[in-house]
Every structure is written in C-alpha cells, then in structure tokens.
Amino acid sequence: DAGVTQSPTHLIKTRGQHVTLRCSPISGHKSVSWYQQVLGQGPQFIFQYYEKEERGRGNFPDRFSARQFPNYSSELNVNALLLGDSALYLCASSLLGDGGSPLHFGNGTRLTVT
C-alpha cells in the first residue's frame, strides 16, 4: 500500500514568493496534518484537517494556510516567503482525527528560500 506522498520533494524559492505544497494521504485516511521541521529540531505542528474542516492550528503566522479536498488530499500554502521559512515540510495522515489514531508521515518537501 502507498504511504503518504508529498510533492515536490525539493523546492527553491526567492524571498517574497508564494509556494504550494501538496500531500496525498494513505487511502482511507480522513485526517491530514502539516508540520514544519527546521534543521536540528523536532517537527512543529502547523495545521490539522479532518473531513475537510480545520481542526487545529499551531503558532504560525497568517502567511501559512491550508485546505483539504473532497478526496482528502491537502495543500499547504505559504505567502510572502521569508528566509526563515526554509525547512522540511511534513505531511501526516491518520485514519481518524483523534489521539488514538497514529499519524503516518510522508518524507516531506525540502523548501529552500534564498
């Protein structure tokens, strides 16, 4: 079975630009979460969506937004990119949105902002 897939795998953008990252969850999973991982640190929570509705938001500026589509895939959008947005962006899916449903992560999109 296919795991969580993310695209693109790598991306280079310039300060001030906009970026869209995409995620396809494991088949049958209804919840998608997004995390940011800066080099040398653990992942930090950005958003969680369940059944196309936002269930949670981390401490990130409004430049970050996301959505979930009817097929449960998801996009993360970041506007007005800053150098500090350079990171590994991870998508995770789970069967349900509760604490007993393990998150399964993709291998991420490596974003570099120059």
Next chain:
Amino acid sequence: DAKTTQPPSMDCAEGRAANLPCNHSTISGNEYVYWYRQIHSQGPQYIIHGLKNNETNEMASLIITEDRKSSTLILPHATLRDTAVYYCIVRGNNNNDMRFGAGTRLTVKP
C-alpha cells in the same frame, strides 16, 4: 499536552536490546504515549503507542509504568538500521498537536 524528558543520546551494541527511557510525569489519564523515530532526511516513522497497558508489535515493545509517569521503548534486537532519533510524545485525545521534543539519538554500533 504533558511534556516529555528523554536522554539526548544513547549507544547500543548490534544484536542487543535497546531500552529507551522517557519521563512524562505530568501525563493525564486520557493522554497516549507515542513513539516515533526519524532517520536523516526522512519523515518520522510511527513505532508504537499505548494508553495504560504495555504494547508490543513487530517493531518494538512499549512498557508503561503503573503510575504512567514514565515509559520505556524496547527494540529487542537492535540493528545498524535502527540508528535514528527517537521521539517520545504524549498526545491527548482531543488535542491534535503532537509536540515533538529533541528526542534521543540512538546509535547502534557493530
């Protein structure tokens, strides 16, 4: 969510059991203990989780103390491929934010 405390690094000999400790003294009754690991340049890999009882799967065993204030992840026969950063996370049932700390860097040596 309750915070967790893990040693920053550990070594283990190949073929031996790796026992990774985690303290979570402020855990609440409805919070789960989760373990993930991350190998360089990959996403975190789910290992195991539990609420109150000990758990075992094909990858590892999770031992949770009776008072639930600490737990131990056991890799029964460590291999070189188990070298990774291991994260212990406490996660509430209604809280969708899994807070990753710094984790334990496990190095399995030949």
